[in-house]
Amino acid sequence: MSTHADTTTTMHSVRTRHDNPVRDFLSSKAASIAVFIIATLWTIPTFGLFVSSFRTKDAVTSTGWWTALSNPAWTFDNYKQVILGGTDNLQVPLVNYVVNSLAITVPATIIPITLAAMAAYAIAWVPFRGSDAVFFTIFGLQVVPLQMSLIPLLSLFSQGWSIGKVTIIPTFDNGLTLFGHQVLPAFKIAGNYAAIWLPHTMFALPLAIFLIHNFIAALPRELMEASKVDGANHFLTFTRVVLPLSVPALASFAIFQFLWVWNDLLVGMTFAGGSDAIMPLTYRLAQLSGSLGSHWELLTASAFVAMLIPLIVFFSLQRFFVRGLLAGSVKS
Amino acid sequence: MKPRRLVAATAAAALAAIALPISSASAAVNCAPYKQYGKLTGKTVHIFTSILSPESDIYMKAYADFEKCTGVTIQWEGSNDFESQLGVRVAGGSAPDLAIIPQPGLLQQMVKTGKAVPAPAGVVANAKKYWTADWRAYSTVNGKYYGAPLSANMKSLVWYSPKFFKKYKLTVPKTWAEMMKLSDQIVKLGQKPWCAGIGSGTATGWPATDWMEELTLRMYGPKVYDSWVAGKTKFASPQIENVMKTLSKWLMNPKYVNAGIGDVKSIATTTFQDAGLGIPKGKCFMLQQASFYGAQFPQGTKIAPSGDVFAFFLPSINKKWPIPVEGGGEFIVSFRNAPEVNAVQTFMSSPLYLTNRAKDSAGGWTTANSGVPVSAYPTPLDRMVATYLSNPKATFRFDGSDAMPAAVGAGSFWTQMTAWFSGDNPQATSTIDSIAKAIDATWPTA
Structure with missing residues (x-):
């Protein structure tokens, strides 16, 4: 839940730009030095991994990476195997699984954010009875652990849900027929990308709604009233006013969700149903070293290939953390 | 442009290297x-495996030709979370x-779920013909056969160096005595004969459980062994405590262990x-x-009856079970x-498949299928192991x-064995008794 705390503080600093003692302390020299030391310590293992990824297998097993300069045995072979494939345990290059992971991660990030933003707006600004209760119920759903739902969800996807002979939720294996008309085409959820998107969406929603709601609810009331006076309905207010203003919140949640889904192994492993065609990168990485760990030298190189895309996402969205879109929109 | 062309060239070469043997083989x-x-x-x-x-x-x-000739596609999925994932997938309806x-x-747990299918007639026939009754059991x-074994490994071995046995004029023992x-x-030569290590990360202690099992099987036979495994014969029973006593005289004897490493306690801290x-x-x-x-010996070590290292059969103790x-x-x-699943299952239990598998092995792979000719194994050790397993x-x-x-x-x-080896006075009867009782106390009651 540290991610959760991080977002709230980030959003907090976006909203309030007054000076305070904590802020002063954090920008002091002592703090900078501490941060520098901590960051260096934290980076050393990654750096070691990076150095090892360019060393031959024999060199890695016989000497430490810190002696790399005195025992030079450099090679691009690990990267060549990972990127081109074609060696005995990497027939299909790892790049294919990067594509799989993207096909899983991008929708599994966009779907929950879209739903959560709409829900958050409705709870915060559409007055209806029991909106607080709805909000707290959703918030409370966060306590449901993901692991608990693996078997029920898997069985829902593969067999639907029925009580006795009454089908409550059908499988779409034969499509959906209503009054003799084929409404939906045949579609198998189990073993398909949808089976991975759905659990990720479900488990992202409570936190996403909570975070985005906090942000949207804090928008100035005058803004909503102004758009109402201008004749905008809820949909227009949401798309034209609220969404552009919430970009920092949406982007920060997008980063967390993207990283979470990208690094996920359990959901991908359980719901991909063993199909090579949709298997995420993490699952392939977990298999890569072999049952007896004889090919673990490939892990160093593939770890960096796998890290590349989250880094790109992080750096391209990171500016939204800092930028305050609200500045000057309303007099307060 | 140069580096890119180089990459393309290597890729083409790699592709050619893959494509060639396949096309020549298919003919x-x-x-x-x-x-x-x-x-x-x-x-x-x-x-799933x-x-x-x-x-x-x-x-x-080993099944590539089978795929080509029958037209079936076999999708192999390996996972190091197999044990937990299998349960989840079977319960979730996507086995x-x-x-x-x-x-x-x-296997028994999977049968209990009701989702496992009894083996087809072809597998049952192969099992009857090529595996011993102990394996089939x-x-x-509940009287139904659920599947043939694939590979098999043998634990009852003692690794030794034929080279140094010859140097000191020692002979391989045939009996426990x-x-x-x-x-x-x-x-008497002034050396310690045995080395041992039970360290294995979170599974530290497992080699010691193997020693207990070997001795129980050798001293009291399969019936007591099975009843002990089922929890009916307690660790604190006279038989199992006697097994522990024998083990303590063997691998806890300060004169015998731990050769080249240290004292008795070093067994607990040495990785296997x-x-x-x-x-x-x-x-x-x-x-x-x-x-x-x-596989642990460094590359270049000759594993053969007259090489650097080899193994002999851990001798029997009681003549009733030789x-x-x-x-x-x-x-x-x-x-x-x-039909396609049954065909693959039957094929994978056939001597044809397992012989293919054995021939391509680089050593260290054996099966208990007696239809695989011993000559198919590439190393003398595998040939010896296979002979014992299918006997x-x-x-x-x-x-x-x-x-x-x-x-x-x-x-x-695991943990109590580790505590026993790393504790004081391991050979004392009171220590043995307290270790045995500590294990009994953790046996689930339900």
Whole structure:
């Protein structure tokens, strides 16, 4: 839940730009030095991994990476195997699984954010009875652990849900027929990308709604009233006013969700149903070293290939953390 | 542009290297032996297993011709979370077609779910013809046979150095008494005969459970062994405490251990991988460890009856059971009754498939299928192991701690053995009794 705390503080600093003692302390020299030391310590293992990824297998097993300069045995072979494939345990290059992971991660990030933003707006600004209760119920759903739902969800996807002979939720294996008309085409959820998107969406929603709601609810009331006076309905207010203003919140949640889904192994492993065609990168990485760990030298190189895309996402969205879109929109 | 062209060239070369052997092989495939399995064009069979590449590559290569001739596609999925994932997938209604299950306990659990399908007639026929009754019993649940074993390994081995045995004029022992005499003989040479290590990360202690199992099987036979594994004979019973006493006189004897490493307590802190590395160097004379230990010796070590290292059969103690063999293996269990699944399951239990698999092995792979000619194995050790595993006169028992409830077999049995080896006064009767009672206390009641 540290991610959760991080977002709230980030959003907090976006909203309030007054000076305070904590802020002063954090920008002091002592703090900078501490941060520098901590960051260096934290980076050393990654750096070691990076150095090892360019060393031959024999060199890695016989000497430490810190002696790399005195025992030079450099090679691009690990990267060549990972990127081109074609060696005995990497027939299909790892790049294919990067594509799989993207096909899983991008929708599994966009779907929950879209739903959560709409829900958050409705709870915060559409007055209806029991909106607080709805909000707290959703918030409370966060306590449901993901692991608990693996078997029920898997069985829902593969067999639907029925009580006795009454089908409550059908499988779409034969499509959906209503009054003799084929409404939906045949579609198998189990073993398909949808089976991975759905659990990720479900488990992202409570936190996403909570975070985005906090942000949207804090928008100035005058803004909503102004758009109402201008004749905008809820949909227009949401798309034209609220969404552009919430970009920092949406982007920060997008980063967390993207990283979470990208690094996920359990959901991908359980719901991909063993199909090579949709298997995420993490699952392939977990298999890569072999049952007896004889090919673990490939892990160093593939770890960096796998890290590349989250880094790109992080750096391209990171500016939204800092930028305050609200500045000057309303007099307060 | 230069580097890019270089990459393209290497890629093309790599592709050519892959493509060539396949195209040349397909021309020479003899489809006659595969005719009995019929035409299965367009069908897919999904195998779920804990065997990962590169080990799995040889399994896949061994069925490549079968795929070509029948037209079936076999999808091999290896996962190091196999044990937990299989349970989740079976309960969630998306079970694999075939699962390669390494523990008889897990196999029984899968049968209990009602989703596992009894083996087809072809597999049953192969099992009756090529496996011993002891092996068949491990995948028979309520009178129904659920799947033939695939590979098998043997634990009842003692690694030694033929080179140094020759140098000191020592002979390989045939009985337990001879082995103890040999140990004393080495002590008289001023050396420690045995080395051992039970360290193995979170599974530290398992090699010691193997020693307990070997001795129980040798001293009291299969009946007591089975009743002990089932929890009916307690650890604190006179038999099992006697087993512990024998073990303490053997591998806790300060004169015997720990050769080249340290004292008795060092057994608990030495990893099982490192324990026997002194054998080819002449620092240690004997190590009790399974057949797969051969992979631990450094490259270039000659594993042969007259080489740097080899193994002899851990001798029997009681003449009633002259060839007690303890080992492990895995079973192929089906979850879908369909012609293509049955065909693959039957094929993978046939001598044809297993011989293909054995021929391509680089050593260290054996099966208990007696239809595989011993000459198919590439190394002398594999040939010896295979002979023991498929011997109908042998008393075969599966690794007992794997079949005990996890709280004991993968819990207190390991930890208490570790505590025993690292504690003070391990040979005292009171220590033995308290260790045995501590394990009994953790046996689940329900």
